[in-house]
Amino acid sequence: MKKVLTSLISMPFMGLLLMAYATAMAVATFMENDYGSTVTRYIIYNSWWFELIQLGLVINMIGNVFVYKLFQKQKLSILIFHLAFIIILLGAATTRYFGSEGIMHIREGNTTNQFISAKSYLQIWEAENEDKMIFDQELFISPYIKNKFSKNVKSNGKSVSIVLNKVIPNAERNIIEANDGHPVIDIMLAGQNGLKGHIIEDKVSVQLNGLEFYLNSDRGDSTVNFLIEKGKLYVHSPFETKSLSMQGKTDTILLPNIKHEIQPRKLYDINDTKFIIKGFSEKAKINYVMGSIKNGISSNTLIFEVSSGSEIKKLGLVYYKSQIGQTALVVINGIKLKLSYGAKEMNLPFALKLRSFQLERYPGSQSPSSFASEITLIDKSRNINENHRIFMNNVLEHEGFRFYQSSYDKDEKGTILSVNNDKAGTVITYIGYIFLALGLLWSLINKNSFFAELSRRTSEIRVKRNKMASIITILLLFISQEVSSQEFGKKYYDDDHAKAFGELLIQDQGGRIKPMSTFSNEILRKITRKEEWEGFNANQVVLGIMFNQEYWKDVKMIKVGHPDLMKKLQVQGKYVSFNDLVRKDLGGYLLQKDVEKAFAKSVGKRDKYDKELIAVDEKLNIFYQVYSWQNLRIFPEPGDINKAWLTPVNAKLMKDSIGRVFASTVFTNYFKEVSIAWSTHEWSKSTAILIEIKTFQKNHAAEILPSERKVKIEIQYLSLNIFKRIFKYYGLVGFVLLIILFIGILNPKLKLNIVTKVAAGLLGILFLFHTYGLGLRWYISGHAPFSNGYESMIYIGWAVMLAGFIFMKKSSITLAATAILASITLMVANLSWMNPEITNLVPVLKSYWLTIHVSVITASYGFLALGALIGLLSLITMIFVTKKNGERLNLTISELTNVNHMALIIGLYLLTIGTFLGAVWANESWGRYWGWDPKETWALISIIVYSFVVHTRFIPFLNNKFSFNFLSLIGFSSILMTYFGVNYYLSGLHSYAQGDPVPIPTFVYYSIAAILFVSLTAFIRNLKNQKQLE
Known part of the structure; x- marks a missing residue:
């Protein structure tokens, strides 16, 4: 018995449980992608064996509290955060077995005390x-x-x-006539999602749209009762029954409380519930296929x-x-x-009345900005009649029930609220979260913690390594300058006028109002995948397409990414012109039939050629919309309730007569003046017209316009292009510094303090620019810069560099590694499939909890990425260890391993705190702190993976430098899966993917092969060196 107990609380068994736990969850995320969340919950998350693993982890943690004497004063911080996990699991169990949740639907003016169960x-x-x-x-x-x-x-x-x-x-249900059958009606109910079939059987009631339908009832209450008598169908209703035409117009009104004959396949309306009787029978059976x-x-x-x-x-x-x-x-x-x-109806001890439902949209867009329910809480037992407002991230709580704004009816006259009754589970879980944050943060500053011990070890190793060097100073520094591109044809375009044009405001399809410079940049990037074209900036290109159409129709600027498509068009290179695609002599749009075929295929059956066809078609349409002025929404319509802006093409639809005259003529006049200015080079009149349009915008949309300062800052942000520029210099400085430092390791006579300080200074300047760029984007968008894939990547790059500066004193190699890693991260952010556009937020993302959650968890990626890179550098260093340099390089490996351990501990702490802050956000947003969504599940898997890695020092056969560095390297694959895999390959609340996932880039396979080669070589060399030491 003692041996069994010892095994249960041993560290190797803990590692086995953690890996089993992580593997089960990983399998579950892929299962959910194919079979749905309910099946996955049943087979895995709610299974007895999954709960047994969790119980095993709890027993193991409790046992190790005594084995490692965590109750001692110097170890209290470690005790607190380990107990926190036990409390969190206890809260989860309470929620699992005692909590309930569901959905409440209320129409405006209605009162209800019932909700529909989730189970x-x-x-x-x-x-x-x-x-x-x-x-x-x-x-x-x-x-x-x-x-x-x-x-x-x-x-x-x-x-x-x-x-x-x-x-x-x-x-599919069919009514089959049968002598031993019973009366049946096949009814089609018209709902928000179209017609839905229902079967009503003899003496059985069916709840449909709040009405109770019955067949052959003898109850005589408020139900809608159908009767079958002598082959005819009748209806007896307490409400007025309308016979409608298929156009929805009333033909006949059937009075209430009277039996009326009704006809199959005719549209009827009872109390706003529309239905069609598909068929009926006095003696029938139902067959299902x-x-x-x-x-x-x-x-x-x-x-x-x-x-x-x-x-x-x-x-x-x-x-x-x-x-x-x-x-x-x-x-x-x-x-x-x-x-x-x-689902079944659950009763509340009180009622809610929906006074009104309110939906706000972004100006000129159908995208919701926010939506809210004006609710009256009615609790007669407590004599309560209170008005409340429920909206995203703002809940109503009463008697242990919490109500969250979930969705709404399509006609915007009804609300859908999430209902949660889990006060005990939530309280216990939140206590666990508080203990977790307290314990983790205390551990970082606790001088008796393993983290503090690692810091002391690293400092001692560095002193030893420095003593082995002689004083020889070498400085290597070079500065690279970019060659500016040749200016072509710029004399035809005035820089000042293009700048004035770029300051004009435009409303995009999402309702965001932005400078024309931003719009022009987005257009050029979508069409060409570049940010300038043959010396023209984006504003000049858009001006040219709008006003010098015939010339630009012949410019080969539409990017085509498939060679077979270029062959079909019989064009050389990688770009085609508008006129290459639209040939009047060959019948118009050359790709029309091919594009229609591509769109006709299901998303899963489209190959690369089909996808490129669709992409080229989109670029062609964007080009067409620019030269035909169809997407230039620059004229605000006075008094429009949606605050929508009009284009020069539809400005004639403006209701305000004075505004209509101005908007309908001013752009035509602008066209004339620009055409003249191209010949005379006199742009003052053209610029004056732009000023008139800007004045019109201020007079009619001042309340929604961004300030002039914000417009100027957005234009500055665009022109600086900080994130695309600095990644080159991050990579250059980091790579040069890394080479110099490795030379210094191999040749200890070199003293590189000056080189390190200069490189640190350069990287510090770049980091300040990086921070400035993030601040600009935050100010322009009005929200923290990590709401999409592009923003989170540039933030991860920032967090990586922050980690480098934090650990710079412990190891100079760390700073070089983080600079290279930040460069790679920003390079990925600037790839063509990352969208750098600033967009409006959906309502659920407008939460300070989300801001804190994403900032913390994304920062953790920087430290964990640093750990992976240090792990790789350590493995590479192991390959070069010989008898001659063994002592010196082993000190370097020990130094890197200790810094790696510190980086992983900080990264793991941030990842853990960030994940559970996300749970708080989820609970405050839609009433469920953990729902096994693939994103949160993979975040938990990453926590489990890195918990295993940092605990390998307690597992004898893994307690060595090679194992730790190798695991820190491959462990980062869980982070890549959390970030990229879930976002682009799995379904879920956090998924950015639309249709087929992004193909895995070829370099990923080469990277995996290179890592395996380095790891295997390092393993063999390390094994050989260990034998020599023995």
């Missing part, structure tokens, strides 16, 4: 005993798993067996075998996710039972 339940009632519930149990069913369910229930002293036979996805699953699974039909006495019947229940289960009736052995499977 699905199988419910059984006795139909002839006032619908007495005899079975109510949570049940998970999916066509992707082996579904097993059987239950015996008692009714009227008789036993009824109910066995699940099979599950049919997207089942599998439908198409090409576009996914929208419903499942459960086929049950019901038996009692000698009778056996089949019963089908249709299930739609997050909808109340439809009810079906079975009559067997003289017993009538009603069955339902799906």
Whole structure:
């Protein structure tokens, strides 16, 4: 028994549990991508063996508290954050077994005290005993798993067996005439997503759009009751029934509380619920066959075998996710039972009334800026009648229930709220988060911690290494200058006028108002993948396309990335002109049929050629929109409720007569003056017209215009192009410094203090520019610069350099490594598939919790990336160790390994705190602090991976420099998966991908091969050196 307990709390067993935990979660993220989150939860996250792993980790941590005496005063910081994980897991268990969540839908003016459960339940009632519930149990069913369910229930002293036979996805239901059948109606209900079919069986009610529909009811209450009599169908409703034409106009009004005959395949409306009777029968059975699953699974039909006495019947229940289960009736052995499977209505001890729903959009756009629900909380037991406002990141909490703004109806007259009842689980989890942050931060400053010990070790190693060197100073520094491109044809374009044109404001499709310089830059980059063209800047190019169309139609500037497409067009090089694609002599647009074929294919079946066709088509359309002025939204329409701006083409639609005259003529006049100015080189009149347009914008849209200072700063930000410029210099200085430092390691007589200080100074200047660029982007956008892939990459580059400066005193090589890594990061940010445009935020991203979460977790990537690079440098250094230089290089390896360990500890702490800050954001935004979304799951996997790496010093066979550096290198693959893999290859709340994932670049495979080669070589050399030492 003692041996078993010792094994359970041993560090090797901890490592085994951590890797099993991480592997299970990794598999789950890919499973979710293919089969959905509910299946993944059932098979993995909610499985007994997954919870057993978590329990094993808890036992292991508790055991190690005593093994390593973490309760000692000098180790209290370590004790606190290890106990925090136990508290967090306890909170998760509380949420898992005692929490509940669901969805509440309220229309304006309505009051409700019910919400729909997130979980699905199988419910059984006795139909002839006032619908007495005899079975109510949570049940998970999916066509992707082996579904097993059987239950015996008692009714009227008789036993009824109910066995699940099979599950049919997207089942199509047919009514089949049968002598032993029962009355059935096939009804099509018109909803926001089109028509949806429902079956109503004899003596069974169905809730549809808030109305209760019944067939052959004898209840006489407020239900809508259908009756089948002598082959005809009738309706008896407490509400007025409208007979509509297919155009939606009222033909006939049927009075309430009177039986009226209705006709199949005719549109009716009862209390704003529209429906069509597809068919009905007095004696029928329902047959289910599998439908198409090409576009996914929208419903499942459960086929049950019901038996009692000698009778056996089949019963089908249709299930739609997050909808109340439809009810079906079975009559067997003289017993009538009603069955339902799906979400169920949950009652609240109070009610909410929706006074109004409010949706704000970005000016001139359909993109939501924010949406909110004006709610009245009604609690009669506490005599409460209070008004509240629920919006994204602002919740209503009452009696342990929390209500979050989730979504809204398409007609914007109803709200959808997420409901969460998990006060105990949330409180326990938040206590765990507080302990975690306290323990981790305390560990960094605790002089008795392993982190502090690493710092002391590194300083001692550096002193030893410096003593081995003689005093010889060498300085190597060179400065590189870029050769400016030849100016071509610039005399035809006036720089001052192009600058004035660039200051004109334009509204983009997302509603953001920005300088024309930004718009021009985006246009040129999309068409050419460049930021200038043959000496012309972006403003000059756009001016040329707009006003010198015939010339620019012949300019080969549309980038084509597929050689077969160039062959088809019979054009040399990598660029084509507008006229190469649109040939009047050959019938117009040459790619029209090919593009239509490409669009007709499903996304998954499009090859590289198809994708390039679509990309070229988009570039051609952008070019066309510029030269035809169709995307130049520069005229604000006075009094427009959406604050939309108009183009010169549709300015004639402006309602304001004075504004209409100005907007309809001024751009034509501008065209004339620009045409004259190109010949006379006199641009004053053209510039004066731009001033008139700017004045018009100020007079009619002052409340939404950015300040002049912000406009100038945005133009400055664009012209500086900081992030594209500095990555070259980061790489140059870092690479030169790294080579010099390695020369110094191999030749200890060289003293490189001056070189290091000069390089550090240059990198410090670049870092200040980097920081300045981030600040400019933050100011211009109005939000922290990490809301998309491009922004997070430039921020990671900044965090990498920050890490380099933090560890510079411990190791100069670290600074060189971080400079190279920052250069690579910024280079990736400037690749063609990264979008550097500044855009508006979606409502859920407007949260200070998000800002803190992303800044902390993204900063961790910088330290972990540094660890990976130091790991690689350490492995490379191991390859060059010989008897002659062994003592000196081993000191360098020890120094790098210690710095690596420190970087990983800081990175792991930041990653852990950042991940759980994200959980707080999620809980404050939509009421769930952990939902196993692929992004958060891979963040947790990364935490597990790096926890394993930093604990390898406790595992005897991994407690060596090679293992630690190798694991720190390959461990970074979990971060790459968290950042790139989830964003572009998996589905989830954090996914940026649209359609097919981005192809894996070829250099990735070469990089993996190079890393494996270096690692294997270092392993062999290290093994050989260890034997020599023995």
